Amino acid sequence: MTTPTLSHIVDTFHSLYPPHLAASWDSSGLVCGRLQTRVKHVHFAVDAISATAQEAVNLGVGLLITHHPLLLRGTSFIPDSDYKGNVLHTLIEGGCGLLGAHTNADAAVAGVNEALCEALNLQGYEPLTDQQQQELAGEEYCVGTGRVGALARPLTLQELSEELAAALPATAGGLRVAGSPQKLIRRVALCGGAGDSLFDAVRASEADVYITADLRHHPASEFREQELVRGTDTALIDCSHAASESLWLNRAAERLQETLADQGYSIEISVSSLNTDPWDFHVDTGPIAGSASTPR
Numbered sequence: 001m002t003t004p005t006l007s008h009i010v011d012t013f014h015s016l017y018p019p020h021l022a023a024s025w026d027s028s029g030l031v032c033g034r035l036q037t038r039v040k041h042v043h044f045a046v047d048a049i050s051a052t053a054q055e056a057v058n059l060g061v062g063l064l065i066t067h068h069p070l071l072l073r074g075t076s077f078i079p080d081s082d083y084k085g086n087v088l089h090t091l092i093e094g095g096c097g098l099l100g101a102h103t104n105a106d107a108a109v110a111g112v113n114e115a116l117c118e119a120l121n122l123q124g125y126e127p128l129t130d131q132q133q134q135e136l137a138g139e140e141y142c143v144g145t146g147r148v149g150a151l152a153r154p155l156t157l158q159e160l161s162e163e164l165a166a167a168l169p170a171t172a173g174g175l176r177v178a179g180s181p182q183k184l185i186r187r188v189a190l191c192g193g194a195g196d197s198l199f200d201a202v203r204a205s206e207a208d209v210y211i212t213a214d215l216r217h218h219p220a221s222e223f224r225e226q227e228l229v230r231g232t233d234t235a236l237i238d239c240s241h242a243a244s245e246s247l248w249l250n251r252a253a254e255r256l257q258e259t260l261a262d263q264g265y266s267i268e269i270s271v272s273s274l275n276t277d278p279w280d281f282h283v284d285t286g287p288i289a290g291s292a293s294t295p296r
Contacts, residue, residue, distance in 0.1 A: 001266035006063055006097050007035035009042060009256075012263070013065065013099065016255055017111065021132055021143060022104040027069040032088060033097020039063050042256065044249045045272035046242045048098060052272055053087045057094030059270065064091060065252070067112065067245050069100035105248060106145065109136055110255060112192040113147040115247040116211070119167040120160075120188065125149025128189055129201035146191035146198055148205040157183040157209060157235050164211065164237060167247070171240040172279040176215070178224055179235025185209050192244040199223045207234060213241040242277040 004012075010030055022028045031048075039062030045052040048070040056064040070084055078085030091098050106112045107130070117125045127144030134143045155163070158181035165175050185208045191198055195212030196219040202210045203226075215238040227234045249271045257269045 003038045004265040017108045021107040026103045027072045028102045031098040041268040047276040053090040063097045112248040122149035148189040168243040171277045176238040209235040211237045213244045
């Protein structure tokens, strides 16, 4: 078996997670790297931060693939005194390229959202919104933003929350849940990463619960209040942004390695074990006196 070039690895990865699936505002793609360099080792991480960049260089990696694009919010200057500049200098000087796969990896087959579906054993899942077509191995698949599907068996909200917590990497924030612990859950909507922009699609999906991350007070409160008025009472589970997207890393690594092997290429692929969630600990504020938004 031979060693692939950086260019070939990027093209192969994009055949699995096509750039055309990315949102118009996104900044996914190759940030740095010499295209004709032979790459022996690819490394995956959720975030391109100083720690994951140094980890990649220490491992002798030729390409770091991250879910979050380093330059999503662009910059005009990259001195090493700037966080983004420091990451780029570390990677370039260490001979390591950087590829971001963001909303294209969210939307695609076997992407971020489908990794969450598989972790919860959801059945018959389909895109929550923004449906598009993805061609893979000569077949057309319906993909898009978020997913909605049925549990293999009904669970209470408490049981589902515990299953999700067990599937995700531990983080300081854990899970926040809105709804009665005994509420019976059959249909689940989800969106890895920040998902409070999808509340209208969640209502239309008739899901019993919506799993996402980064829920802000006002959107979450207004959603729950509207649910109570409608009598539908869709519950919410709010998890760590990084944790909700991390399950995809191993799946993407496996798919890339299998595809390259089928093409006759030998390559080492690894996944970072670093927790890139920014929070380090939490302090319990004591028992909750009562929830104004939970039906009694």
